[in-house]
Amino acid sequence: MYDALLPDLRCPTCAGALDLGDARRDAAGEIISGALRCACGAVYPIRDGIADFLGPPRPPTIAQLTNELPATAWAYERLWRPFALTLLSGESFPYQRELALVTEWIEATRGGLMVDVACSNGLYARALAQAIRHVPGHVVGIDHARPMLREARQRARAAGVRVSYLRASAQSLPVASSAASGVTIGGSLNEIGDLDACLREVRRILARDGRFVTMTLLKGQSAVGRTVQHIVSAGGIAFWSPEELLRRFRAAGLYPQRDEQYGIVLFTLACPSSPS
Structure with missing residues (x-):
């Protein structure tokens, strides 16, 4: 992590400053090791450039347990992610198209703090940093x-970007309220x-003029798609209809401004204020 952050x-326990x-x-200014301390007594270590706010892994689902495996981290962006949206949308959907959409919708060139939640190998984070x-x-x-996170950090350093x-x-982000100009998932x-x-x-964590961009997989429409999703749902993966997903956005105070659907892939832009 870097001093700019x-x-x-903020402390996820009490929301205090750290x-x-x-x-x-290191020579590039990245904080390689250290500790983040809060007045409430909480201490969060920094190891290998990554600040840890969780302690020992306790993944509650099979899907999250799978993501704790080094083999999954190695394979994710090498073997699955480059082809995922093409397979799921039913049309050509390379990285260039996806990342251009995300950075345009979030208006990344405004700058400020950009937060990539559940970042996996950091694909969106690197695009935002660029x-x-x-x-x-x-x-x-x-x-x-x-x-x-280890894989994401290595990829960011190899790309020459600071993340x-x-x-x-x-569900407990260690980020100050209203600090983020953009959030992606x-x-x-x-x-x-x-x-x-x-x-x-x-x-x-979104500022009043902040923007939230997501890519989400919807409920399948075909019998085969619904069957596959029913099977994987036992491992902790959920799917929603567009109407249900957008209703839950609104309930959280995130008002959809724009969305585009490709097969079962839905891109959504939401903001903390309703569209005028």
């Missing part, structure tokens, strides 16, 4: 799985667990 970090101690930085290179801002990627990485819960809403708590946290 420190003013916007002080950095025992910090060791987009804000020439404006003041910083990107943070958050995930519960340390192997995913801070935190191990934290999507790329596909992970389906396995996030408590969807409503996650959406409330997104609303809490």
Whole structure:
């Protein structure tokens, strides 16, 4: 993680400000090790450049347990993610198309703090960091799985972009209220667990003019699709209709401004204020 993130970090236990101690930085200025301390007594270690707000892994579902495996982290962006949207949408959907949509909708060139929640290998985080290179801002990627975060950090460093990485819960984000100009979640809403708590946290950390962009998988329409989704739902992966998903956005105070559907893939832009 980097010093640019420190003013916007908060203790997930009491929401207090955090002080950095025992910090060791590398030649590029990344904080490699240290500890974040709160006046409430909580201490969060930084190891290998990743701040840990969770402690020992306790994945509640098979899907989240799978993401804790180093093999999953290695394979995710190498073997699955490059082809996923093409397979799920039924049309050509390469990275260039997806990332252009996400960075445009979130208006990344505004800069500020951009938060990639449930970031996995950091695909969206890297795209956001590239987009804000020439404006003041910083990107943070958050995930519960340390192997995913290790892979994400390595990929960000290889790409030459600055992204801070935190191990934290999507339902308890260690970010100050109203601090984020943009929040993204790329596909992970389906396995996030408590969807409503996650959406409330997104609303809490978004600035009044902030923008929230998600890519979500919807309920299948075919018999085969519904059968497959029924099977994987036992592992903790949920699917919704567009109407149900957008209703839950609104209940959390996130008002959909725009959406586009490709097969079972739904992109949504939501903001903390209703459209005029």
